[in-house]
Amino acid sequence: MTTTVKKVPIPRNGVDYRGKVVLAPMVRSGECPSRLLALKYGADLVWGPETIDKALIGTTRRVNAVTGTIDFTRLSSNGAKNPAINPEQRESVIYRLHPEREGKRLIYQIGTANPETAVQAAKLVARDVAGIDVNAGCPKPFSTSGGMGAALLKTPEKLCSILRTLVTEVGEPNEIGISVKIRILDTAAETETLVRSLCATGITGLTVHCRTTPMRPRERAIRDQLNMVANVCRETGVACLMNGDVTSREEAVELISEFGCDGAMIATAAETNPSIFRSKAAGGLAEWEEVVKEYVKTAMEVENRWGNTKYLLGQMIPGKNKAYKAMTHTKSYCDLVKALDYGEDFLAMARTVDKALEIGEYEKAKMTKAERKAANKMAKNADDKEIASDAQQELTKTAAGIKRSAEIAQLDMPPDVARDRGPASVPGQASTLAV
């Protein structure tokens, strides 16, 4: 007798999570070049960093002919009250993806506590990604106090309503999948009830991070609820990814089979060395020197924001190696490729990128306080009050988005992260840091 495995249908533009070993969503560590590198080394799918709905709403979708990316951008203020007449006005990249190289292997992870804003944001990216994943696992107070992340585990009706609304208003019309990432609850019975209701919302996938909300990353993942979660998902036809302390493709394959899951998701091990996605048969783990050089090349190709590149290199280069110290003293791609002795081809590329990003020797003089004051005065007196008011509203929204990014970044990262939210060049605009 043959048993048929129930499977919710995978929409035409979506992707089945079954049989996949994937890159986890990671704020700051999951920006475009990190995802491209994970894919190069064999990740089957990649999750983008959690981006909250309100940060994306109001952005403009731009095709970036220089980098081949699609950028979701908004005007940054650089401290001026009216960005519209601010000479330092820049476009900040809130989200950047590479359609050719990520294509339908990218899942957008949304931070949200509201079905309406979730839909508004998800609609903006829906045609460029293979799926939308709702973050229901972030334990930090800035997220939970807004009702997002792990707070959604305590308001399952709200979480289900967000998922159902995304399924009908974004997933179905765009023919992509909607999924959710959760943590386990204190007891298997509580987790089971939650997973059953989530699986009834029309989602195509569910990732379970095998830690409870209060557990810290260094605490070992608990796997005793995993088999139950996988069984509930199988019964309902939803693909189940396991997450927590998976460190290689081989280990992922073993754990998938041991616990009856459909796939596995890897975060911290991939942050340090994305070649963990490469099977032993295909070459296995690469030396950090090779991976770092590839990362620098990829970061330059997509003109990744310098602060983000430097942060990632801090994760990838062993702290005791002299290259680590050399890297920490660099202030631009040119500095970096010289410090790491990458040769002329890299240097030529670095010059182009530094110029586009206006860093290193291409850094422009900043406005003085007096100049900024004068610009603000101009804004105040501007005849077109409407423009000023629109710009002010934009500015307020931008500031909110950036504040959140900075807060998220503080989760796991050094203080310079506050400047994070986007690499640089946008066609027709000068490139810059986001803040």
Ligand SMILES: Cc1cc2nc3c(=O)[nH]c(=O)nc-3n(C[C@H](O)[C@H](O)[C@H](O)COP(=O)(O)O)c2cc1C
């Ligand atoms: C730097 C960093 C950023 C993270 N950002 C997110 C995020 O944006 N969304 C999310 O759901 N989880 C996020 N996480 C949690 C991971 O996706 C993952 O669930 C967790 O690290 C456990 O996997 P691991 O044991 O393989 O590290 C982040 C983790 C790290 C280390």
